[in-house]
Amino acid sequence: MAVALALAGRAATAGDAVDPARLTDLVRQDCGSCHGLTLRGGLGKPLTADRLTQWDRDQLAHIILDGVPGTPMPPWRPLLSESEARWIADALKAGGLR
Amino acid sequence: MISRLGLIAFCAALVASADATELRGTGDLGIVVERASGSLLIVDTSSRAALGRVEGLGDLSHASAVFSRDQRFAYVFGRDGGLTKVDLLTTSIAKRVMQAGNAVGGAISDDGMLVAVSNYEPGGVRVFDAKTLAQVADIPAIGADGKPSKTVGLVDVPGRRFAYALYDAGEIWIADFSQGANAVVTRLTGVGKLPYDGNVTPDGRHYLAGLFGEDGVVHVDLWGEPLRAVRILDKYGRGEEPLPVYKMPHLEGWAAAGDRLLIPAVGRHELLAVDLRSFKEVDRIATHGQPVFAVARPDGRYTWVNFAHPRNDTIDVVDNVTLQVVRRFKAGPAVLHMEFTPRGHETWVSVRDADRVDVYDAATFARKAEIEARKPSGILFTARATRIGQ
Numbered sequence: 001m002a003v004a005l006a007l008a009g010r011a012a013t014a015g016d017a018v019d020p021a022r023l024t025d026l027v028r029q030d031c032g033s034c035h036g037l038t039l040r041g042g043l044g045k046p047l048t049a050d051r052l053t054q055w056d057r058d059q060l061a062h063i064i065l066d067g068v069p070g071t072p073m074p075p076w077r078p079l080l081s082e083s084e085a086r087w088i089a090d091a092l093k094a095g096g097l098r
Numbered sequence: 099m100i101s102r103l104g105l106i107a108f109c110a111a112l113v114a115s116a117d118a119t120e121l122r123g124t125g126d127l128g129i130v131v132e133r134a135s136g137s138l139l140i141v142d143t144s145s146r147a148a149l150g151r152v153e154g155l156g157d158l159s160h161a162s163a164v165f166s167r168d169q170r171f172a173y174v175f176g177r178d179g180g181l182t183k184v185d186l187l188t189t190s191i192a193k194r195v196m197q198a199g200n201a202v203g204g205a206i207s208d209d210g211m212l213v214a215v216s217n218y219e220p221g222g223v224r225v226f227d228a229k230t231l232a233q234v235a236d237i238p239a240i241g242a243d244g245k246p247s248k249t250v251g252l253v254d255v256p257g258r259r260f261a262y263a264l265y266d267a268g269e270i271w272i273a274d275f276s277q278g279a280n281a282v283v284t285r286l287t288g289v290g291k292l293p294y295d296g297n298v299t300p301d302g303r304h305y306l307a308g309l310f311g312e313d314g315v316v317h318v319d320l321w322g323e324p325l326r327a328v329r330i331l332d333k334y335g336r337g338e339e340p341l342p343v344y345k346m347p348h349l350e351g352w353a354a355a356g357d358r359l360l361i362p363a364v365g366r367h368e369l370l371a372v373d374l375r376s377f378k379e380v381d382r383i384a385t386h387g388q389p390v391f392a393v394a395r396p397d398g399r400y401t402w403v404n405f406a407h408p409r410n411d412t413i414d415v416v417d418n419v420t421l422q423v424v425r426r427f428k429a430g431p432a433v434l435h436m437e438f439t440p441r442g443h444e445t446w447v448s449v450r451d452a453d454r455v456d457v458y459d460a461a462t463f464a465r466k467a468e469i470e471a472r473k474p475s476g477i478l479f480t481a482r483a484t485r486i487g488q
Contacts, residue, residue, distance in 0.1 A: 028134075029432070029450070029473075030407045033345050036177050037133060037159030041200055042218060043248065043265070043294070043346065067342065072294070072310055074342030079408060 049095035060089035128479035132472040146467040150189035156180040165483035167210035175204040205254040216252035241267020251296025253487040263293035286327040297349040298487035340365025345406035355398040355418035362389035396442040440481035448474035
């Protein structure tokens with residue numbers, strides 16, 4: 001939680017407004033449809049920090065925004081801004097949102 | 099000889115014990131999955147109320163359940179691989195095992211003796227004794243490509259059999275337990291890319307698996323000898339780019355209405371109406387969003403439909419004769435599931451982000467009751483015990 005708040009602070013100073021409570025809920029409930037409520041995976045891959053070490057923040061934000069063609073991972077660009085995607089990527093890599 | 103005072107005390111004790119163990123049936127009971135808190139509500143559809151809460155069921159995202167033949171026990175399949183047998187009469191856990199690392203659903207055999215669970219991790223299907231939850235079979239899903247596969251769309255089919263699809267390998271398997279614990283498995287390979295779910299028609303004859311990796315549905319006539327997988331609704335998207343899919347459609351509780359089947363179209367704001375004899379598309383129904391569940395009222399007259407994020411606050415009701423949406427209403431934030439009472443006089447609707455379950459009159463659409471529930475998802479009533487594929 002402290003990590004999430006710290007990250008939220010950083011994202012907020014970066015520009016566009018980010019609503020941490022809304023994004024946390026979105027990741028748990030809606031990403032959780034495929035990745036599991038605790039993000040340990042399901043039809044989609046696990047999103048726990050130890051499984052994301054090979055990707056940096058911008059790569060993860062890119063996957064979130066544009067999806068993975070040929071798989072069920074959809075592009076979230078119609079629903080999320082770039083700063084929101086970066087906030088989610090940071091929080092996942094920090095082991096938050098679970 | 100019993101003293102007068104003693105007799106009074108004896109009678110009082112009898113009354114008290116009668117209160118504690120009052121006889122009742124379970125035909126009007128059900129469960130509501132509270133996905134975030136790992137709990138269930140036991141509900142009574144006659145009094146439209148919760149009877150109690152059972153906690154400690156683990157990660158219940160995407161949880162589902164089946165019921166014992168006597169409709170007393172629910173077998174709940176958790177995301178974390180937990181399989182929990184819940185006693186609806188005592189509102190308690192009768193038995194619980196961790197059977198895998200990551201699971202998605204399950205089924206109970208027609209004789210009520212075997213509970214099968216569909217697993218993502220390690221993949222495959224495991225089968226348990228319904229009484230004790232002791233494992234009786236483990237069927238890894240190694241596809242023709244030699245790799246282990248996640249399994250989806252697991253249902254019971256007549257003849258002590260289970261049918262399911264291999265998500266990664268693109269296959270449909272039918273496991274036959276009629277000769278005992280060593281299942282005879284029929285493997286239908288190369289059926290299509292990424293089957294995401296499957297189900298059997300209410301008569302137990304036709305197994306259908308929806309494909310995510312291409313536009314189409316796979317049909318297996320379970321009366322056929324030998325069993326064959328046939329592609330239907332091929333290229334139903336007509337080459338148009340599908341919309342992003344923010345929640346997978348489900349074929350659970352699908353709509354078999356008279357001689358038609360209504361199936362969610364992947365990545366489209368449409369239901370496909372399929373003729374149940376020819377398995378050809380007969381029509382398309384434009385809907386409010388991408389359908390997740392299309393659930394027929396038990397008499398088949400209407401189908402209620404909910405939708406994927408972010409259009410998940412609305413329910414469409416389709417007239418199965420005219421194939422038109424005859425009612426569209428906002429039911430609340432994040433409608434996740436709908437369940438009809440056994441003969442369809444009421445519909446129970448889980449509204450996740452409002453933390454409540456609403457009970458509607460299925461004919462007038464009047465909201466008759468609401469029940470507090472924590473982030474409710476699946477609603478499942480015991481009458482499912484009597485139905486094939488549920």
